[in-house]
Amino acid sequence: MTTSALSAPAPSTSGWAARIPAPVLVPAGHSARIIDALLGMLLIYRIAVPGVPLPIPQLAAIVLIGVALFRRPTRSFATAWWYPLMTPLLLLFLVVETWANGLAPERRAGNLAVLMLFAAFLASGRIDIGSVLKGLGFALALNAVLFYVGVAPDDYEGKLTGYLQDKNAAALVYAVVAVLLLFVVRRTWLHVLILIGGAAAIVATDSRTTMAAFAISLLFLFGSRWLRRGFQIVLLLGCVLLFLWADANLSTWGDYSVTREGSDEFRMRIDTASSLKAQAAPWYGNGLGQATVNLDSGTWFFHNSYEALVVEGGLVLLVVVLAMYAITGLGLSTRVQVDVLTLQSRSITAATLIIFLCATRLGEVFFAPIGFLVLGIGLARLLAPIKSPTMN
Numbered sequence: 001m002t003t004s005a006l007s008a009p010a011p012s013t014s015g016w017a018a019r020i021p022a023p024v025l026v027p028a029g030h031s032a033r034i035i036d037a038l039l040g041m042l043l044i045y046r047i048a049v050p051g052v053p054l055p056i057p058q059l060a061a062i063v064l065i066g067v068a069l070f071r072r073p074t075r076s077f078a079t080a081w082w083y084p085l086m087t088p089l090l091l092l093f094l095v096v097e098t099w100a101n102g103l104a105p106e107r108r109a110g111n112l113a114v115l116m117l118f119a120a121f122l123a124s125g126r127i128d129i130g131s132v133l134k135g136l137g138f139a140l141a142l143n144a145v146l147f148y149v150g151v152a153p154d155d156y157e158g159k160l161t162g163y164l165q166d167k168n169a170a171a172l173v174y175a176v177v178a179v180l181l182l183f184v185v186r187r188t189w190l191h192v193l194i195l196i197g198g199a200a201a202i203v204a205t206d207s208r209t210t211m212a213a214f215a216i217s218l219l220f221l222f223g224s225r226w227l228r229r230g231f232q233i234v235l236l237l238g239c240v241l242l243f244l245w246a247d248a249n250l251s252t253w254g255d256y257s258v259t260r261e262g263s264d265e266f267r268m269r270i271d272t273a274s275s276l277k278a279q280a281a282p283w284y285g286n287g288l289g290q291a292t293v294n295l296d297s298g299t300w301f302f303h304n305s306y307e308a309l310v311v312e313g314g315l316v317l318l319v320v321v322l323a324m325y326a327i328t329g330l331g332l333s334t335r336v337q338v339d340v341l342t343l344q345s346r347s348i349t350a351a352t353l354i355i356f357l358c359a360t361r362l363g364e365v366f367f368a369p370i371g372f373l374v375l376g377i378g379l380a381r382l383l384a385p386i387k388s389p390t391m392n
Contacts, residue, residue, distance in 0.1 A: 019337040020384045023075055025344060025377065026130035026184045033131040039064045040135030043369050044143060044173060046165040047153065057369045058111060061118045064127055074125030075383035079335035083123070083324070083379060087116045090320050094288055094313050101287035108288035115372040122376030129377055133184050136177045137194075144201055160204035171207035172358050173370050174198055175214040179221065179351045180377065183344040212246040213357035217350040224349070229340050233330070236353065243357050270300050278307035285314035291363060305359035305366050321366050325352055328378030336382050348378045 042060035049056060077084050091113060098105035121127045143162040146152035152162035164170035178198025182191055195218070202214050216239045224232045273293040277286075291308035292299050302308040309318040329352025331338035331345055338345060351374045359365040 019333075020079065020335060022331070022333075022336050022338045022345075022381045023383065023385045025380050026133075028186060030130045030184070032134045033128045035067055036064065036128045036131035037135035037138070039067075040132035041139035041142075043132075043136060043373070044139050045163045046169065047163055058114055061114050061369060064132075065114065065117050065121055068121045068126035071126045072386075074386055075123065075380060076386050077120075077124065077383060079333060079384045080123075080379060080382040083120065086320065086324070087120070090313075090317070091116065093284075093316060097284045097313065098287035098289075100284075101290075103287040103289065105288045112288075112367060115367065115369065118369070119372040119376030119379060122373070123379035123383055125380070129380060130184050132373070133177065133180055136173075137181050137184075140174055140177055140201070141197070144204075156206075159206045160201060167205045168207045168210065168358075168362050169364075169368070171202045171205035171210035172354070172362060172365065172368075174201040174205070175210050175217070175354050175358075176351050176370050176374060178214070179217055179347050179354065180374070182221075183342075183347045209247055209358055209361035210354075212243050213354045216240075216243045216246070216357060217354050220353055221346055221350045224340075224346050226341065229330070232340055232349070236349075239353065240357070244360075247357075247361065266295075267303060269295060271303055274302045274304060274307050274311075278310045281311050281314060283314045283316070285317060286311050288312050302363035303361055305363055308363050309366065325355060325366065325371075325375060325378075328352070328375055328382065329355075331378070331381055333382045336384060338381055345381065348374070348381065352378060 039060045043057045045056040045060075047056070052059065054062070091109060094112070095105045095109050098109070118127070122129055122132070143152055143164065144160060147154065147160055147162035153165065155161050155165055156167045159167045161167050161170050164173060175198060178194055178201075181194050185191065185194070199214065202210050219242070220232075220235055220239050223235055227235060270293060273295060274291075277293060289312070291302040291311045293302070294300075302311070306318065309321055326332075329349055331340060331348070340346070340349075355365055355371055355374055365371050
C-alpha cells in the first residue's frame with residue numbers, strides 16, 4: 001500500500017473553475033536538494049558557537065536566502081500580494097516604535113527581516129520545502145540518537161533537548177516537523193513511524209503544553225478528513241477548548257503536582273509579571289526585545305507569545321501577526337482554490353494549530369524559525385504556480 005489512510009479522496013471541483021488550483025508543495029517522487037536539506041538540518045542547532053556572532057539557525061537561514069537569490073521562483077505572490085506589502089510595513093513600524101521608546105532595534109529587527117525573507121522564499125519555491133523538511137526530520141532523529149548515546153548536550157536532567165538546548169523549544173520543533181512530514185512522504189508505514197517517533201520524542205522532552213498541543217493537532221488531523229472548511233473551523237474551536245482544559249489539568253496528573261511544585265510557582269510569578277507588563281503597554285508597544293521581566297535579580301523571558309507580541313509591538317503587532325498565521329494556516333484565499341480535505345492542507349493547518357496552542361505557554365513561538373517555517377509553508381499553498389516558458 002502506498003497511499004496513506006490519512007489521505008482523503010479528491011472531491012469534485014465543480015464550481016471552483018474560476019480559481020487557480022493550489023500547488024502541490026512536495027510532488028510524488030520528490031528528490032531533495034542537498035544544500036537545502038543540509039542547511040535545513042542546522043535550523044535545530046541552538047547552541048552558541050564561539051567566534052560566530054549569530055545563532056546557527058539564523059546563520060543557516062541567511063545562507064539559504066543567499067543561495068535562493070540565484071534561483072527562479074516557481075510560485076507567484078500575485079495571489080497573495082499582501083505578504084510582500086505587509087511585512088516591510090510591519091518591520092518599519094516596529095523599528096520606528098522601538099526608536100521612539102529610546103531603544104536600539106537593529107539586532108531584533110534584523111532577525112525578523114531574515115525570518116520574513118525565509119518564509120517568503122519558502123513560499124515562492126526559491127527554497128525547496130520538501131528538502132528543508134526532510135533535512136529537519138533527519139536532524140531531529142539524529143539529535144535524539146546522539147542525545148541518548150551521550151554525545152548531544154543534556155541541559156534538563158535527562159529530558160530530551162540535545163542541540164535544541166531547551167526542552168520546550170525541542171518539543172515544539174518535534175511536534176511541528178512530525179505533522180508537516182506527513183505530506184512529504186507517501187507510504188502509510190512511514191506516516192505511522194513519524195507519528196509514533198514524534199509522540200515519543202515529545203513525551204521524552206516532558207513538555208506538558210506540547211504533549212497536549214500535539215495530541216489535539218492529531219485529533220484535528222484525523223477528525224477533519226471529510227469535513228469542509230466551515231466544519232473544520234468548528235472542530236478547530238473545539239480543539240482549542242479541549243487544549244485549554246488539558247493544559248490546565250496535565251499539571252495535576254501523576255507526580256507533576258509534586259515534582260514541579262516549585263518550578264510551577266516561579267513560572268506563575270513570571271506569568272503574573274508578564275501579564276501586568278502587557279496590560280500596561282501602549283497600543284504601539286514598548287519596543288522590540290522588551291518581552292522580559294525582572295524577578296529575583298534575574299531577567300526572564302515571557303512564557304506567553306501573545307503577551308510578548310503586545311509588549312513588543314502593541315495591538316498592531318498582535319493583530320497583524322495573528323492574522324498572517326490564521327490566513328496561511330487556514331488556507332484562506334480568494335484567488336487560489338485550496339482543497340481543505342487533502343493531507344497537505346490538513347497537515348499545514350494542524351501545524352499552525354500547534355503554533356497557536358504552544359504560544360500560550362512558550363514565549364518565543366511566532367517569531368521563532370519554526371514558526372516562520374510553518375508560516376512560509378502555509379503561504380506557499382496560497383501562491384499560484386508560475387508556468388515555465390516551455391509549458392503551453
